[in-house]
Amino acid sequence: MTLQTTAQVANHQEPTLERPAATQPSKPVLIRLEHLSKTYAEAGQARAVLDELNREFYTGEFVCLLGKSGSGKSTLLNLISGIDAPSSGDVTIYDGAQAVTITALSEHERTIFRRNHIGIVFQFFNLIPTLTVLENVTLPLELAGKHQQMRRHAVELLERVGLADRINTYPDKLSGGEQQRVAIARALAHDPLLVLADEPTGNLDDETGETVLKLLLELTRDAGKTLFMATHAPDVAEQADRVLHLVHGQLVNDQLSTAQG
Amino acid sequence: MSIQTTAPTSNRSQFSVKTLLRLAWRYAWRRPFQSLFFILGVAIGVAMIVAIDLANGSAERAFALGTETITGRATHQIVGGPSGLDEQIYTRLRRELGYRQSAPVVENYVIATTLDAQPMRLLGIDPFADQPFRSYLGEGDAAAGASATFLSDLMVRPNTVLLSQDVATRYHLQTGDQFPVRIGSRTANLEIVGLLAPSDDLSRRALQGLLITDISTAQEVLQQLHKLDRIDLIVSNDAAGRAALAKIATILPPGVRIEESAARSGAVNEMTAAFSLNLTALSLLALVVGMFLIYNTVTFSVVQRRPVLGSLRALGMTRREVYVLILAEAGLLGVIGTALGLALGVILGRGAVQLVTQTINDLFFVVSVREIDIPVFTLV
Ligand SMILES: Nc1ncnc2c1ncn2[C@@H]1O[C@H](COP(=O)(O)OP(=O)(O)OP(=O)(O)O)[C@@H](O)[C@H]1O
Ligand SMILES: [Mg+2]
Numbered sequence: 001m002t003l004q005t006t007a008q009v010a011n012h013q014e015p016t017l018e019r020p021a022a023t024q025p026s027k028p029v030l031i032r033l034e035h036l037s038k039t040y041a042e043a044g045q046a047r048a049v050l051d052e053l054n055r056e057f058y059t060g061e062f063v064c065l066l067g068k069s070g071s072g073k074s075t076l077l078n079l080i081s082g083i084d085a086p087s088s089g090d091v092t093i094y095d096g097a098q099a100v101t102i103t104a105l106s107e108h109e110r111t112i113f114r115r116n117h118i119g120i121v122f123q124f125f126n127l128i129p130t131l132t133v134l135e136n137v138t139l140p141l142e143l144a145g146k147h148q149q150m151r152r153h154a155v156e157l158l159e160r161v162g163l164a165d166r167i168n169t170y171p172d173k174l175s176g177g178e179q180q181r182v183a184i185a186r187a188l189a190h191d192p193l194l195v196l197a198d199e200p201t202g203n204l205d206d207e208t209g210e211t212v213l214k215l216l217l218e219l220t221r222d223a224g225k226t227l228f229m230a231t232h233a234p235d236v237a238e239q240a241d242r243v244l245h246l247v248h249g250q251l252v253n254d255q256l257s258t259a260q261g
Numbered sequence: 262m263s264i265q266t267t268a269p270t271s272n273r274s275q276f277s278v279k280t281l282l283r284l285a286w287r288y289a290w291r292r293p294f295q296s297l298f299f300i301l302g303v304a305i306g307v308a309m310i311v312a313i314d315l316a317n318g319s320a321e322r323a324f325a326l327g328t329e330t331i332t333g334r335a336t337h338q339i340v341g342g343p344s345g346l347d348e349q350i351y352t353r354l355r356r357e358l359g360y361r362q363s364a365p366v367v368e369n370y371v372i373a374t375t376l377d378a379q380p381m382r383l384l385g386i387d388p389f390a391d392q393p394f395r396s397y398l399g400e401g402d403a404a405a406g407a408s409a410t411f412l413s414d415l416m417v418r419p420n421t422v423l424l425s426q427d428v429a430t431r432y433h434l435q436t437g438d439q440f441p442v443r444i445g446s447r448t449a450n451l452e453i454v455g456l457l458a459p460s461d462d463l464s465r466r467a468l469q470g471l472l473i474t475d476i477s478t479a480q481e482v483l484q485q486l487h488k489l490d491r492i493d494l495i496v497s498n499d500a501a502g503r504a505a506l507a508k509i510a511t512i513l514p515p516g517v518r519i520e521e522s523a524a525r526s527g528a529v530n531e532m533t534a535a536f537s538l539n540l541t542a543l544s545l546l547a548l549v550v551g552m553f554l555i556y557n558t559v560t561f562s563v564v565q566r567r568p569v570l571g572s573l574r575a576l577g578m579t580r581r582e583v584y585v586l587i588l589a590e591a592g593l594l595g596v597i598g599t600a601l602g603l604a605l606g607v608i609l610g611r612g613a614v615q616l617v618t619q620t621i622n623d624l625f626f627v628v629s630v631r632e633i634d635i636p637v638f639t640l641v
Binding site for chain 1: 280284287288290291292568569571572573574575576577578579580581
């Protein structure tokens with residue numbers, strides 16, 4: 001109980017802590033959350049899962065989002081990816097100089113934006129079972145209309161995740177870790193602005209999880225992509241540029257990352 | 262929105278139908294059991310609709326055929342009460358009025374014991390007077406020469422009948438053979454003096470349930486001596502015709518009246534309407550059940566892969582594209598299922614036609630529409 005109250009106190013001061021960071025020229029803003037709220041009606045009562053979030057995230061940053069089950073991590077990720085729409089507030093994504101307020105877009109436009117600019121890694125891999133490993137990786141490219149050298153690019157990525165010899169295999173023949181590696185390749189295939197990962201290691205044993213995580217970090221870092229990861233595993237946080245806790249619908253800075261600035 | 266202008270590649274939202282089709286095809290191919298289930302579901306649904314439709318179509322044609330056979334080309338009929346007409350009326354009609362466009366008819370159902378005990382209509386006619394009324398006695402075609410000889414046989418020799426060539430072939434009967442028929446509790450032996458094989462299909466079918474005999478034979482076999490069931494008339498639809506009708510009316514005894522054939526066939530229609538209605542209801546039911554089956558199959562195939570469709574949506578496939586994907590696959594398998602269903606429906610329909618015809622045989626007419634041919638319009 002006492003822990004939570006201190007957390008909330010920290011959270012109230014959060015906007016003042018956050019502003020100076022945004023002005024740093026070395027870190028262009030990629031995602032901006034403004035008054036972002038998500039409420040669900042439950043038995044006639046509104047329940048705020050996300051409550052007035054204001055944040056900025058930067059290009060190339062690895063943000064780790066921690067929180068208890070049901071705290072709203074997936075909800076936040078779904079708002080950023082445009083899979084879901086908020087109750088109020090905005091999510092703006094900066095594509096170079098161009099600001100796209102995705103919360104102002106229609107569902108169809110959000111979908112188009114997502115397939116062109118966002119890569120997602122899921123907890124349960126979510127590979128398309130009827131497509132081969134290679135086809136799973138080329139699918140986002142096809143969706144984004146990037147047909148040139150599609151296959152070569154996909155094979156390269158699969159080489160990076162160490163699955164070059166499995167390109168014609170179907171997902172059900174792969175282990176969980178291998179499937180997640182394919183999913184990582186898939187998330188990066190169409191050169192997205194950011195990669196969202198929702199508990200990517202949640203369904204893997206520790207060792208496999210570590211390997212997968214390492215790959216995910218490596219690939220996103222090398223490509224200079226922003227990685228936004230929701231996870232239960234606190235040890236992941238050690239490698240993150242910034243760690244945020246989702247508590248009672250509020251984003252709370254981790255002591256460590258706040259210190260880093 | 263600004264999306265379009267920020268595109269790193271120009272054709273970003275152009276996700277080809279080819280890719281969708283490949284996805285759909287892949288899905289069907291990699292999930293053979295589900296695809297099979299889908300195909301079967303559609304096939305059974307289609308088969309059901311087609312089968313009942315075919316049966317219905319055949320039944321309707323059976324009714325039409327039966328009606329035509331009963332009334333022939335007559336425009337009017339002289340009919341009496343339940344005990345029939347005195348044959349004197351016919352004699353007077355011919356002799357006193359000289360009205361030649363008339364033909365006497367004696368008819369009833371008999372059971373052809375050795376012909377699978379099927380009920381057949383024994384139709385007693387005056388072969389010469391009858392020719393304008395019923396086409397299948399063969400007018401002007403190649404059989405005319407031959408028919409002249411068996412028509413005289415028919416009139417001269419007692420207990421002789423004409424039989425359809427088809428029936429004769431089916432039961433290995435030939436001219437000169439005899440076979441028994443049952444009329445109530447009595448039996449009579451009939452001899453075949455001729456086989457009728459009209460060239461047109463309808464008449465041939467109409468003939469299959471018929472035993473054509475001379476009027477006197479019919480009277481004897483049916484024990485209706487000096488009685489007719491009706492007299493068919495062909496009356497032109499003008500002043501002369503109306504005058505003729507008026508004149509005929511004057512010689513008719515009380516209780517005997519002239520009816521329009523339409524009225525007669527109207528009565529037949531009424532009789533068959535109930536059956537027809539039942540069949541229509543049945544076919545609607547089949548349609549509903551068939552549709553339900555197809556709908557369920559499609560729904561099931563969507564529901565059980567909701568997770569994958571969800572993944573595709575998360576990867577950025579639009580609602581419309583997912584919709585097209587489902588439709589493409591349903592279309593792909595649906596076409597196969599439909600083709601299969603049509604074939605299956607024809608086979609089932611054959612069985613259903615048999616059952617329906619049997620019922621019609623027992624209840625209303627003795628018509629044989631045993632083999633179905635598929636009218637194209639029932640399939641489209
Ligand atoms: N469609 C919905 N309708 C009502 N409530 C919902 C809906 N979706 C999510 N919630 C609620 O929102 C809250 C946050 O859910 P969310 O899935 O974001 O949590 P999470 O932090 O991702 O949890 P986990 O770690 O278990 O994945 C939960 O209490 C959940 O019950
Ligand atoms: Mg979650």
